[in-house]
Amino acid sequence: MSTDSAQGTSGVNVTNLGALDMIVITRNGKTTVITGWRAWLIGVVVFVVATTLLALFAFLALGIALTLTMVVFIAVPVAVGVALIASLFRPRM
Numbered sequence: 001m002s003t004d005s006a007q008g009t010s011g012v013n014v015t016n017l018g019a020l021d022m023i024v025i026t027r028n029g030k031t032t033v034i035t036g037w038r039a040w041l042i043g044v045v046v047f048v049v050a051t052t053l054l055a056l057f058a059f060l061a062l063g064i065a066l067t068l069t070m071v072v073f074i075a076v077p078v079a080v081g082v083a084l085i086a087s088l089f090r091p092r093m
Contacts, residue, residue: 023034023042034042 021035021039023039025032025034
């Protein structure tokens with residue numbers, strides 16, 4: 001077994017991850033080897049898709065955090081103001 005290859009559970013074996021020399025796919029006993037510019041292209045596409053998904057999830061998390069923060073910054077002072085005004089109109093005993 002070579003130390004410069006990684007095999008996943010789906011039968012995809014990427015040899016020499018640093019240079020992306022070849023991608024070996026084994027399905028149903030049939031082996032497909034992708035080398036050269038096609039291997040580079042697949043590697044670049046996978047990298048771009050993974051980076052895009054990571055960025056989308058990061059922006060989604062940031063948007064949710066900002067939205068919740070703004071709701072708290074607006075809702076809490078409004079609730080305090082309403083409570084203060086309500087206490088002025090409450091009958092005294």
